[in-house]
Amino acid sequence: MIEPVLFWIGSALFIIGGVFDLIAAIGLVRFPNFYVRLHAATIGAIYGAVLPLIGISLMALGLPELPGRYAIAGASFVTAILLLIVAPIGSHVLAYAAHKSKSVEWNPVVDHLAEDEAK
Amino acid sequence: MLKYLVVWLMVFTIYIVFTGSIAPLTLITGLIVSIVLSITTAKYLVEDEEKLKQPIRLLYLVYYFLKYITVIELRAHMDVVKRIITMDIKPGIVRVPVASVSRYARLLVMSSITNTPGTVVVDEKNDYFYVNWIYVSTTDPLKARESISLEFERFASRIFD
Numbered sequence: 001m002i003e004p005v006l007f008w009i010g011s012a013l014f015i016i017g018g019v020f021d022l023i024a025a026i027g028l029v030r031f032p033n034f035y036v037r038l039h040a041a042t043i044g045a046i047y048g049a050v051l052p053l054i055g056i057s058l059m060a061l062g063l064p065e066l067p068g069r070y071a072i073a074g075a076s077f078v079t080a081i082l083l084l085i086v087a088p089i090g091s092h093v094l095a096y097a098a099h100k101s102k103s104v105e106w107n108p109v110v111d112h113l114a115e116d117e118a119k
Numbered sequence: 120m121l122k123y124l125v126v127w128l129m130v131f132t133i134y135i136v137f138t139g140s141i142a143p144l145t146l147i148t149g150l151i152v153s154i155v156l157s158i159t160t161a162k163y164l165v166e167d168e169e170k171l172k173q174p175i176r177l178l179y180l181v182y183y184f185l186k187y188i189t190v191i192e193l194r195a196h197m198d199v200v201k202r203i204i205t206m207d208i209k210p211g212i213v214r215v216p217v218a219s220v221s222r223y224a225r226l227l228v229m230s231s232i233t234n235t236p237g238t239v240v241v242d243e244k245n246d247y248f249y250v251n252w253i254y255v256s257t258t259d260p261l262k263a264r265e266s267i268s269l270e271f272e273r274f275a276s277r278i279f280d
Contacts (some may be wrong), residue, residue, distance in 0.1 A: 020196065027132075027203035035239075036210050038255045039199050040234040047196050050188075070139030078137045084188075087231030095241045109211035109256045111263075113242055113249040116214075118202055 007062030013055030021048035034098055038091055045087040053080035070076040121172070122165035127157035152194040154242070176278050187231065191270070195235035202237075202253060211255040212241055214249045214262045219272055224279035231271040238267055 020043055021032035027040030060069045061119060098104050138145050170176060189228040200210055215232075219225050229240045232250060242249040247260070251268055257263055 018145050020200075023203060027199070029205060030206065031208070032169060033210075036208055036249050036253060038239050038251065040203065040235050042234065042239070043196060043199060046192060046234055046236070049151050072139070074136040074139035084234065085230065088230040089226070091233050091239050092229070092241070095239050106210070109255045110211050111212045112214040112258075113212045116244070116249075 003062045003064055005062070008043045008116060010055040010058030010060075010062060015057065017048055017052030017055060020044070020051070024048050034104045035095065035106055035108075041057045042087075042091060045083070045091075049087075050080045050084050053077070053083070122168050122257050123157050123161045126161040126164055127153050137249065152222060155236050166223075168182050170279075179224050179274060179277045190272050191231075192226055195237050199236040199253065207254070207256045209256075210252065211258075212251050213255060213258055214260045215264045215267055216260050217243075217268070217272065219275050219280060221279050224272075225277040227275045227279065228268055228271045231275075232268055 024040050024044035027043065029035050031037045031040055053076045055075040059082070060066060060072040060076065063069055067071070130170070131149055134149040134153060135141065135145070138149070165171065217225060217228060219228055225243075229243070229248065232238050232248065233240050237253040239251040240248050241251050249266070250263070252263070256266065
């Protein structure tokens with residue numbers, strides 16, 4: 001009884017993740033510079049990757065005839081959690097490196113970090 | 120002693136969930152791997168053993184995870200999706216004071232800020248986070264803290280401080 005429910009919830013999460021991935025891709029094209037594009041990339045990393053992975057694990061649990069379904073469900077879920085933990089480190093390091101090297105030209109409203117570094 | 124046990128239990132649980140099987144070979148491999156890892160890493164991973172004796176912290180972490188992945192993330196995602204469509208952006212880097220003490224709490228606050236679309240932590244200096252914000256509504260550090268990191272800090276202090 002619970003299996004079809006799990007399968008459909010998983011499918012819904014999977015499709016929602018795909019939609020967010022598409023929106024993130026559009027954002028990456030439309031946004032003007034690196035610092036703003038990072039925000040679109042975050043959409044692709046969280047609701048575009050973590051959510052579909054949780055969806056896959058629910059879908060696998062909802063298919064009793066699937067061989068090795070516990071392995072698929074477990075691996076997807078653990079990968080989703082790990083992605084949630086390590087994804088921000090990547091974003092942070094990219095932003096940090098870009099700001100340190102001053103390789104991105106942009107017109108921020110305010111840049112407290114540059115002000116404090118100039119002191 | 121407790122810290123070795125907790126680290127062992129965590130690694131073993133993750134191993135078993137990841138492999139998705141309780142065959143004898145998996146159990147033996149998992150036991151060996153988790154025991155070796157707990158002996159070698161527990162002293163670096165756990166700073167204060169007393170905090171492990173308060174399970175309420177774990178409950179807060181679970182509650183925070185569920186609230187974060189549903190309510191907080193959805194709000195931030197919809198905001199940035201709206202900005203992708205309307206292109207209504209005002210980017211900048213603002214100073215945000217951080218009050219959390221322990222390193223784990225700070226890491227949790229930093230990860231939470233960076234994981235919500237619209238805010239990315241660029242640097243940390245002298246108890247300030249420098250946050251790259253997609254729409255700078257205020258340049259005042261305290262007001263910025265209210266809209267960026269106050270909720271994360273409350274949970275981070277309850278979980279790790």
